[in-house]
Amino acid sequence: MNRIDLENVSKTIRRSEVLKNISLHFESGRIYGFIGRNGSGKTMLFRTVAGLIKPTAGCVKYNGQTLGADIDIIPRLGLVIENVGLYPEFSGLVNLRMLAKINSLVGEQEIREAVSRVGLDPDDRRTVRKYSLGMKQRIVLAQAIMEKPDVLILDEPTNALDEDGVEQIRGIIREERERGALVLIASHNKEDISSLCDRIYLMKSGEVTEAGE
């Protein structure tokens, strides 16, 4: 059982407090949803949990180990973050191969499976630069799930996808939960959140204001 604990996490950027004293805990095998308006702090919270940025105050713990002190990153983390991407000059498969090589947890077969699973053709030789927005979203999701991570952090995972694509991604997220992954999702799509999540948090101005099952 994996567990993430946020203890009084605050983050200030350029004198603006973007996260305010947030304390939450998450457990594996469950999906946690975050809703809120643009700029409410969802993405910043996810980046803090992922260890990409350090909280100004408080700490994030993974299985009792503090990020930034005991460990630098959550081991076996799958991440989809908006506004960051893959190398545009390579195909999706080549990008995934390069990332998979870092830890060598999966081989060619698993990488190709992940690409197929999100509805893309592993043999498509087009570069990521030539992908549509929806295809980029799918390949980024493939990089997140290809190594069967213990923790999945998905920021707007269904952005730019058509209806079939949204349903397919929802299916994948459910399968990941069944596998035992701890999943955090932020989405503007209320249906995503209501149909997928075991627990829902509402964020407003850097604070978690409400929670519901």
Place this chain on the structure above:
Amino acid sequence: MFRRYAPRLALTLLTVFFLDLTDLIELHKNAADFKLNLDNDFSRMFSELLFGFHRIDTGLNASDIAQLAFLAAAPLFLGQSISADLSISGTYYFTRQNHRTRWYVRRSLSLLACSLTVSLFTCLLNAAMTSYFDVNGIPAARIALVMLSVTMCIFVLVMLSNIIGIFFGSVIGLAVTVVYAGANILLTYSPMRQISLVFNSAFLPDEGYADMSVKLGVNTGIAAAVFAAGLAVVRKRELGLVNAEQLF
């Protein structure tokens, strides 16, 4: 990783080749004058070929602009490699492995190898052009010294562009690097020329091996300082916070 930079390196070499080609045309047009003035001064001819034909009495001229183009070529094509990797793919890389120092060292070594390739290509091209004009041979020691200095200088410019690019985006990174190189070219002909850090001032004809070695040492020191500054930036950089490319 070096292979990843191959297309950009090829573009750099192509640019250098065309810049040298303009030198060759200039030489052909004025072959008699150059033979007369440079026949007994092969080192000067080599330097002139490498850095453009200068007229010291008139200060900045067209050849300086050609030299600036030569200096800008490597930062133009290679000056975004580390900064773009960090802002684009660093997020997915560093959520898998947090060995930022190793990542940075590997990329820096690749860029150093690219700088050495550009330098080697330039020096060999110019050595060939010099021999084509049938001037005396150039001492290998001098070529080696020139090549190392050019390597260090290109490396400094490429790393500078990358480090500034991490904060402000690649356009600003390149712009600052070109201004830095341009300021140094201007300094070459001023009374303060000893503080000019680009390599050309090291190869003015009245300077000998000792001065060149000092310049090489200074440029190596600057390269080490820029490398260390880059390492500090990369290690402390918060990822995914702001994509610098979106600022402008």
